[in-house]
Amino acid sequence: MAHHRTTTDVLIVGAGPVGLSAAAELRRQGVHCRLVDRLQTRLPYAKAVGIQPRTLELWDRMGLVRAVLEAAVPLRGQLAYVDGREQGRIELAMPSEVPYGFAALPQYETERLLEQYVARLGTVIERGTELVSFTQDRDGVTARLRTASGADEELRVPYLIGCDGAHSVVRKGLGLSFEGGAFQEEYMLGDVVADWDLPHDYAIRSTRLAADGSTGDGLVCIPLPGAGRYRMSMKLPPGLAASLGAAPAAPDGVAHGLEGGRVPSLADLQAVVDRLAPRPARLSGLRWSSVFRISHRIVDRYGRGRVFVAGDAAHIHPPTGAQGMNTGVQDACNLAWKLALVVRGEAGPALLDTYDAERRPVGEEVVGRTVRHAVRGIEADPEDRRTLLLREAQLLVGYRGGPLSGASYGPEGAPQPGDRAPDCAGLRTPVAGYPLRLLDVLRGRAGHVVLLYGSGGAELAGAAAAAWTVGGLPAVAILAADAEGSAGPSAWPEDPSVPVYRDAAGEFGRLYLPDGATGFVIRPDGQLGARFPLAGTAAALSGYLRALSVRRDTPLRDPVVA
Numbered sequence: 001m002a003h004h005r006t007t008t009d010v011l012i013v014g015a016g017p018v019g020l021s022a023a024a025e026l027r028r029q030g031v032h033c034r035l036v037d038r039l040q041t042r043l044p045y046a047k048a049v050g051i052q053p054r055t056l057e058l059w060d061r062m063g064l065v066r067a068v069l070e071a072a073v074p075l076r077g078q079l080a081y082v083d084g085r086e087q088g089r090i091e092l093a094m095p096s097e098v099p100y101g102f103a104a105l106p107q108y109e110t111e112r113l114l115e116q117y118v119a120r121l122g123t124v125i126e127r128g129t130e131l132v133s134f135t136q137d138r139d140g141v142t143a144r145l146r147t148a149s150g151a152d153e154e155l156r157v158p159y160l161i162g163c164d165g166a167h168s169v170v171r172k173g174l175g176l177s178f179e180g181g182a183f184q185e186e187y188m189l190g191d192v193v194a195d196w197d198l199p200h201d202y203a204i205r206s207t208r209l210a211a212d213g214s215t216g217d218g219l220v221c222i223p224l225p226g227a228g229r230y231r232m233s234m235k236l237p238p239g240l241a242a243s244l245g246a247a248p249a250a251p252d253g254v255a256h257g258l259e260g261g262r263v264p265s266l267a268d269l270q271a272v273v274d275r276l277a278p279r280p281a282r283l284s285g286l287r288w289s290s291v292f293r294i295s296h297r298i299v300d301r302y303g304r305g306r307v308f309v310a311g312d313a314a315h316i317h318p319p320t321g322a323q324g325m326n327t328g329v330q331d332a333c334n335l336a337w338k339l340a341l342v343v344r345g346e347a348g349p350a351l352l353d354t355y356d357a358e359r360r361p362v363g364e365e366v367v368g369r370t371v372r373h374a375v376r377g378i379e380a381d382p383e384d385r386r387t388l389l390l391r392e393a394q395l396l397v398g399y400r401g402g403p404l405s406g407a408s409y410g411p412e413g414a415p416q417p418g419d420r421a422p423d424c425a426g427l428r429t430p431v432a433g434y435p436l437r438l439l440d441v442l443r444g445r446a447g448h449v450v451l452l453y454g455s456g457g458a459e460l461a462g463a464a465a466a467a468w469t470v471g472g473l474p475a476v477a478i479l480a481a482d483a484e485g486s487a488g489p490s491a492w493p494e495d496p497s498v499p500v501y502r503d504a505a506g507e508f509g510r511l512y513l514p515d516g517a518t519g520f521v522i523r524p525d526g527q528l529g530a531r532f533p534l535a536g537t538a539a540a541l542s543g544y545l546r547a548l549s550v551r552r553d554t555p556l557r558d559p560v561v562a
Contacts, residue, residue, distance in 0.1 A: 132144045
């Protein structure tokens with residue numbers, strides 16, 4: 001018999017990297033959530049393996065990045081071979097101001113680290129618990145769960161997030177369309193060790209030309225932690241496809257993802273490697289293998305009412321460029337900080353409409369780009385190599401022109417509201433004997449932060465007081481590199497609650513291009529919320545808070561995790 005109770009602010013369905021990221025951000029913002037997953041245990045598959053620099057920046061602010069860096073391996077580029085001869089090399093070297101490069105980490109390790117993180121914040125995955133159905137009304141969502149024991153539970157929650165993958169129950173329950181198509185080819189994946197002498201920190205792409213000179217089959221190998229270990233992908237040979245049996249029909253028409261019942265053997269993988277690899281290699285240490293299919297689809301909207309979708313529940317596409325999981329993590333972070341403000345009563349429900357407005361255009365671009373690259377290669381995009389690299393790193397994701405990006409201010413080429421807030425190095429304090437990065441300053445701060453750039457303590461202190469008075473926003477002062485007397489006490493605000501850093505290397509000034517004394521609002525997801533002259537701090541922040549539909553009697557305090 002079902003019983004009804006309200007015990008949490010947000011129910012998250014699906015405990016993959018996206019659902020875990022949503023839980024992590026909500027808990028970091030002081031919001032209680034329940035995280036359920038129908039699977040009894042974490043799957044041992046290296047489905048998503050690429051970690052983008054932008055994702056590492058988000059995990060840095062959460063305080064998770066060190067654990068990821070210790071577990072991951074670097075991905076420095078890709079070597080391309082045709083008929084065994086190297087034909088091209090892509091170097092994934094980032095500009096010096098970008099703090100992280102590309103990395104590879106199997107999905108089960110990413111999930112393990114995120115699971116440990118959210119557990120420390122008080123949320124444990126409820127395994128074997130399935131969302132059966134839900135309804136919503138003006139005041140909340142009623143969800144029917146089936147627990148691991150088989151009992152039914154009826155749960156009343158203010159909000160529901162579906163991070164339950166390509167076959168999402170939440171998406172179907174909302175009645176969202178999921179338009180797109182599917183690739184006819186079938187592929188197989190394997191997590192194996194190869195004993196060749198190729199550099200392990202490069203992905204390998206190897207093809208053989210057909211008799212008519214056209215490109216035949218291809219082999220793609222992505223490095224994983226462990227000596228010589230890779231996740232290999234290749235087309236499923238027709239003969240093997242027949243022996244493994246017909247592909248199961250997708251009951252919802254979405255043919256996407258792993259097919260657990262069709263399992264190629266190590267010998268099957270070895271046969272393809274013998275034919276396509278650029279070097280002779282003996283495979284060993286098979287952890288798992290599977291057949292998978294690829295679709296490309298996106299929802300018509302990212303939510304309705306009090307229910308939202310994120311990650312594969314909202315968009316699926318080819319794995320080209322390792323964009324899927326990373327895009328889903330950004331979905332989760334974008335939604336979570338907005339939900340937190342609304343749940344805490346610090347913003348109106350209209351703020352939640354900006355989730356679809358900001359994230360769905362990103363999803364549409366990613367789906368289109370990955371399909372284009374899968375069919376015609378990365379050369380299909382005419383952008384210069386640096387722009388292509390930054391886009392693949394997801395460092396160009398922005399929301400200019402969106403509902404939360406206010407007026408531009410400053411010189412041409414300066415970061416504007418909606419853009420990613422750049423990191424920078426060379427920040428100094430009077431006490432530390434070493435320089436800090438801006439990420440060091442922002443790490444652990446869960447809410448909005450106002451950066452105030454100027455040359456003197458009085459103007460910085462006045463702007464910091466205005467930020468607190470108008471919106472309860474914590475401020476950090478950045479003294480200009482050439483501030484007169486900046487080594488002396490007159491240049492530093494007297495208020496001890498205002499942290500002060502000196503732009504000793506001038507890198508903040510070079511990257512943010514302040515127009516004299518300038519203020520910047522950094523959103524919880526690391527995007528620039530506002531940019532304004534320091535003299536107009538109160539007016540600019542009042543305008544930004546109005547855009548958030550913030551209640552004027554409830555300022556944005558930095559949340560404290562309960």
